Amino acid sequence: MKWSADAEDAIRKVPFFVRKRVRARVEQEARTAGKKVVSLADMQATQRRYLSGMSRDVKGYRIDMCFGPNGCPNRAVPGDELYRRLEELLQSQDLLGFLRQRVRGDLKFHHEFRISLADCPNACSQPQIKDVGILGAVDVRLTEEPCTACGACVDVCREGVFELDGEGPPRLALARCVACGQCVKACPTGTLAADRTGFRVLLGGKLGRHPRLARELPGIYSADQVLQIVGDCLAFYKAHSRRGERFAELMTDAFFDDLTRRYGAAGGDPH
Numbered sequence: 001m002k003w004s005a006d007a008e009d010a011i012r013k014v015p016f017f018v019r020k021r022v023r024a025r026v027e028q029e030a031r032t033a034g035k036k037v038v039s040l041a042d043m044q045a046t047q048r049r050y051l052s053g054m055s056r057d058v059k060g061y062r063i064d065m066c067f068g069p070n071g072c073p074n075r076a077v078p079g080d081e082l083y084r085r086l087e088e089l090l091q092s093q094d095l096l097g098f099l100r101q102r103v104r105g106d107l108k109f110h111h112e113f114r115i116s117l118a119d120c121p122n123a124c125s126q127p128q129i130k131d132v133g134i135l136g137a138v139d140v141r142l143t144e145e146p147c148t149a150c151g152a153c154v155d156v157c158r159e160g161v162f163e164l165d166g167e168g169p170p171r172l173a174l175a176r177c178v179a180c181g182q183c184v185k186a187c188p189t190g191t192l193a194a195d196r197t198g199f200r201v202l203l204g205g206k207l208g209r210h211p212r213l214a215r216e217l218p219g220i221y222s223a224d225q226v227l228q229i230v231g232d233c234l235a236f237y238k239a240h241s242r243r244g245e246r247f248a249e250l251m252t253d254a255f256f257d258d259l260t261r262r263y264g265a266a267g268g269d270p271h
């Protein structure tokens with residue numbers, strides 16, 4: 001739907017964490033009113049209604065997903081199925097009821113438990129600033145298939161992992177690898193293969209008055225392991241959030257280290 005220039009200016013000033021939802025609501029109301037272009041007046045009227053009724057729209061949790069399912073060519077691992085299972089897990093937790101008991105006053109979006117799922121390490125859905133961030137990941141290995149020294153892996157890898165000295169196979173500096181899987185797609189001979197596909201897991205990120213970036217658990221995890229880890233985080237959150245504090249505010253080094261001990265070995269090498 002088209003927006004007038006002043007309406008576009010106004011929507012850009014809406015805080016980014018509600019901007020997408022306000023934009024969708026404005027367009028929905030304008031469409032219902034038979035309009036083809038959103039004006040500044042439409043935008044302001046909807047924004048007022050939306051923000052004053054925010055507590056009615058809070059559902060206790062939120063899962064952000066990147067645009068991978070729309071056909072992004074960078075997808076390392078499709079997260080659609082994991083998204084569905086996360087939604088089921090979070091729904092089963094009655095987080096809205098939990099927050100209503102713990103938070104004094106109106107519920108706001110920033111009280112919600114936030115998960116972000118991105119299908120590759122480009123991280124378009126900002127997993128680094130969510131309570132739990134999940135990134136599709138591919139562990140790369142060299143196989144016995146002969147390398148033709150074509151250089152495709154050197155060209156495609158943005159992290160400088162590969163070094164060729166004329167003849168293959170390349171030397172790998174895997175400490176730099178972010179597990180995007182692009183080299184596996186580019187290698188024409190099968191010399192590079194996916195050892196394992198799964199998800200990287202980041203915990204405890206948030207914005208707000210005291211922002212912090214999430215910490216990454218070492219390794220790559222299966223969907224089942226990710227769900228177990230999220231379940232553990234929810235249990236910790238419910239046990240410690242007395243007044244609706246975010247998981248990211250509460251997460252301790254001891255809890256993180258305990259998860260690392262319990263899941264780290266299964267997850268594999270750090271990335």
Ligand code: SF4
Binds near residue numbers: 074118119122125
């Ligand atoms: S995170 Fe990766 S897969 Fe998802 S939209 Fe961004 S580039 Fe595409």
Ligand code: SF4
Binds near residue numbers: 156159176177
């Ligand atoms: S998976 Fe690792 S080695 Fe391969 S292209 Fe991505 S960053 Fe480079």
Ligand code: SF4
Binds near residue numbers: 146152186188190192
């Ligand atoms: S590992 Fe594959 S992509 Fe890299 S140089 Fe050898 S054949 Fe080419």
